[in-house]
Structure formats: structure tokens, C-alpha cells
Amino acid sequence: MVAPLFICHGAPSLALEDNSYTSFLQELGRSMKPKAIILFTAHWEQEVTTISFRDDVYDTIYDFGGFSPELYQIKYPAKGSTLLAEKVEEKLIQHNILSKRDYDRGLDHGSWVVLRLLYPDADIPVVQVSVNPYLPPAEQFKIGEALRDLGTEDILIVGSGGTSHNLRMINWGQSSPEPWTEEFDSWLIQQLENKDLEALFHYEEQAPHARLAVPRAEHFVPLFIALGSGEEQQPVKVLHRSYQYGTLSHIVFQF
Numbered sequence: 355m356v357a358p359l360f361i362c363h364g365a366p367s368l369a370l371e372d373n374s375y376t377s378f379l380q381e382l383g384r385s386m387k388p389k390a391i392i393l394f395t396a397h398w399e400q401e402v403t404t405i406s407f408r409d410d411v412y413d414t415i416y417d418f419g420g421f422s423p424e425l426y427q428i429k430y431p432a433k434g435s436t437l438l439a440e441k442v443e444e445k446l447i448q449h450n451i452l453s454k455r456d457y458d459r460g461l462d463h464g465s466w467v468v469l470r471l472l473y474p475d476a477d478i479p480v481v482q483v484s485v486n487p488y489l490p491p492a493e494q495f496k497i498g499e500a501l502r503d504l505g506t507e508d509i510l511i512v513g514s515g516g517t518s519h520n521l522r523m524i525n526w527g528q529s530s531p532e533p534w535t536e537e538f539d540s541w542l543i544q545q546l547e548n549k550d551l552e553a554l555f556h557y558e559e560q561a562p563h564a565r566l567a568v569p570r571a572e573h574f575v576p577l578f579i580a581l582g583s584g585e586e587q588q589p590v591k592v593l594h595r596s597y598q599y600g601t602l603s604h605i606v607f608q609f
Contacts, residue, residue: 355505355506355508356386356388356505356508356509356510357505357584357585357588357608357609358498358505358510358511358512358513358580358581358583358584358608358609359510359511359512359513359580359593359606359607359608359609360512360513360514360515360576360577360580360581360605360606360607360609361379361468361512361513361514361515361606362515362516362517362519362602362603362604362605362606363396363463363464363467363468363514363515363516364467364516364598364602364604365598365599365602366416366418366421366425366463366467367421367422367425368467368471369425369428369463369466369467369470369471370422370424370425374596375594375596375598375604376471378593378594378606379468379471379472379594379606380471380472380474382472382593382594382606383471383472383473383474386510387478388478388508388509388510389478389479389507389508389509390435390438390478390479390480390481390508390509390510391469391478391479391480391481391509391510391511391512392438392442392480392481392483392501392504392509392510392511392512393465393468393469393480393481393482393483393511393512393513393514394483394484394485394497394511394512394513394514394576394579394580395462395464395465395482395483395484395485395514395515395576396464396485396514396515396516396572396573396575396576397417397462397463397464397465397572398459398462398464398482398483398484398485399484399485399486399487399572400454400484400485400486401486401488402452402453402454402486403446403451403452403453403454403483403484403485403486403497404453404454404455404456404483404484405439405442405443405453405454405455405456405481405482405483405484406434406439406456406457406459406480406481406482406483407434407436407439407440407455407456407457408433408434408436408439408457409433409434409435409436410433410434411431411432411433412430412431412432412433412434412460412461412480412482413460413461414428414429414430414431414460414461414466415459415460415461415462415463415466416463417462417463418463428466428470430461430465430466430469430470430476431476432461432466432469432476432478432479432480433476433479433480434479434480434481434482435479435480435481438479438481438509439455439481441504442481442483442501443455445500445501445504446497446500446501448500449496449499449500451496451497451500456484459482461480461482462482464514464515465480465482465514468512468514485515485572485575485576485579486575487570487571487572487574487575488571489575490555491554491555491556491557491575491578492551492555494575494578494579494582495551495555495578495579495581495582496582497579497582498511498513498578498579498580498581498582498583498584499582499583501583502582502583502584502585504583505583505584505585511579511580511583512580513576513577513578513579513580513581514576515572515573515574515575515576515577516573516574516602516603517538517539517542517567517568517574517577517603517605518531518535518538518539518566518567518568518601518602518603519567519568519569519573519574519601519602519603520535520566520567520569520601520602521601521602522569523566523600523601524599524600524601524602525599525600525601526599528599528600529597529598530597530600531597531600531601531603532600532601534562534563534566534567535563535566535567535597535600535601535603536597537562537563538561538562538563538564538566538567538568539567539595539603539605541560541561541562542554542557542561543592543595545557546581546590546607547589547590547592549590554578554581555578566601567601577607580607580609581607581609583609584609585609588609590607590608590609591607591608592605592606592607593606593607593608594606
């Protein structure tokens with residue numbers, strides 16, 4: 355059994371850093387070796403849930419600007435899996451969730467930055483899946499529910515995004531979190547540990563500083579997908595919590 359994860363992927367430069375968070379992700383990868391990975395990335399937005407269908411090596415997408423030239427030289431040559439993609443598609447159909455196929459798109463940095471830290475050898479097949487930030491949280495949760503039993507087949511489901519993710523208020527020299535960032539995350543952790551879905555689904559009205567922490571939902575909704583894919587009776591675990599640049603959370607949840 356492989357439990358789903360939500361991973362804050364931070365800034366693209368995380369791929370070049372050596373800190374407590376990168377060390378944690380490297381150790382986490384060494385502790386679990388799934389047969390395949392399904393990753394919902396905040397950096398691939400589609401109205402209809404879109405699934406990567408390929409068996410060959412993905413291109414590495416550099417969907418960012420202004421970072422160190424070294425970052426643009428990184429390759430993450432993971433392969434896809436049409437067999438697993440078909441399984442994802444079938445399960446979504448069974449739950450009346452519309453989906454479509456994509457045959458060309460590479461791995462964006464929401465995928466490869468995380469995967470390279472977890473599994474640097476790129477030796478695990480990956481199926482990348484899009485998100486729709488405009489779906490309400492309860493609908494995001496249902497997408498995860500449709501895939502819930504895949505963990506019993508040693509398939510790792512990852513939601514890659516962010517909890518507090520306010521790029522406009524980033525302070526590049528600040529290592530401690532802004533108070534509102536920490537308060538939002540603490541509220542989120544409490545509701546997750548209590549499995550209070552009603553509160554979580556209405557986080558915009560109930561969470562402190564929700565508009566500051568989540569100015570746009572694309573980085574937040576992978577959390578609901580990963581949460582939905584977890585076993586109902588399993589407690590939510592906070593595997594790591596740290597911060598960067600004042601408003602950027604580095605949190606990992608296991609469901």
C-alpha cells in the first residue's frame with residue numbers, strides 16, 4: 355500500500371538547493387519505491403481533466419523565467435505509461451468524470467522539480483494529470499476518490515502545488531514565515547487532522563487569511579485531489595513543514 359501525498363513544490367530553484375526541505379524529499383523518496391506515479395500538477399490547467407498518454411520519455415518543460423541558467427540545463431527523463439493512463443481514464447469514466455488524452459506535453463516544473471528530488475534516477479513511470487482551478491473543492495475531492503484504490507497496487511498519487519503560495523508578496527531574503535502564512539497553514543492542518551471536509555471545502559470563507567494565502571486556486575486544488583484519493587480511515591500526517599521567502603510554504607501531507 356502506497357499512501358497519497360500532497361507536496362508543496364516551492365520555487366523552481368528548489369531543484370538546485372540543498373536545505374532541510376530538499377533533504378527531506380530525498381529521504382522520503384528513498385523510503386518508498388512505488389511501481390508508478392500519478393501526479394496532478396498545478397502548472398497544467400485544463401477545463402477537462404487531461405491525462406498524459408505516452409510510453410516514451412517526456413520532454414522537460416522550463417515554464418518559468420529569470421532563474422539561474424543552470425536550472426534550464428536540468429533534464430528529468432522519466433517515461434510515461436499508457437497502461438496506467440488507461441487505468442486512470444477508466445476509473446474517471448466509472449465515476450462519471452470527463453477526461454481527455456494528451457500525447458505531446460512534457461513534464462512541467464510542478465512535476466519534475468518534485469520528482470527529481472524524490473527519484474533522481476527517473477526510473478519510475480509517471481502519468482501527469484492536469485487540474486481545473488475553477489472546480490469547487492468537493493469536485494476536486496471526487497477526482498481523487500475515483501482513484502482511491504490505486505494505492506493498493508503500489509501506485510503513488512501526488513498532488514503537487516502549494517498551501518500558502520502568494521508570489522506577489524514574496525521576500526527573497528526572508529526564511530521565517532509571515533504570521534498570516536503560518537496561521538493559514540495551522541488552520542489547514544487542524545482541519546485535515548480532524549477530517550473536517552465541510553470546513554475544508556469552504557476554506558475561502560472559514561480559513562484565516564485565505565485570500566492572502568491562496569490568491570488563486572491552481573496550487574491549492576491538488577491538495578483536495580490527493581486528500582480524496584487517501585483511505586478514509588487513515589489519519590492525515592504532516593510529514594514536513596517549513597517555509598521560504600516569507601509566503602511560500604514547504605509542507606508535505608500524507609493521506
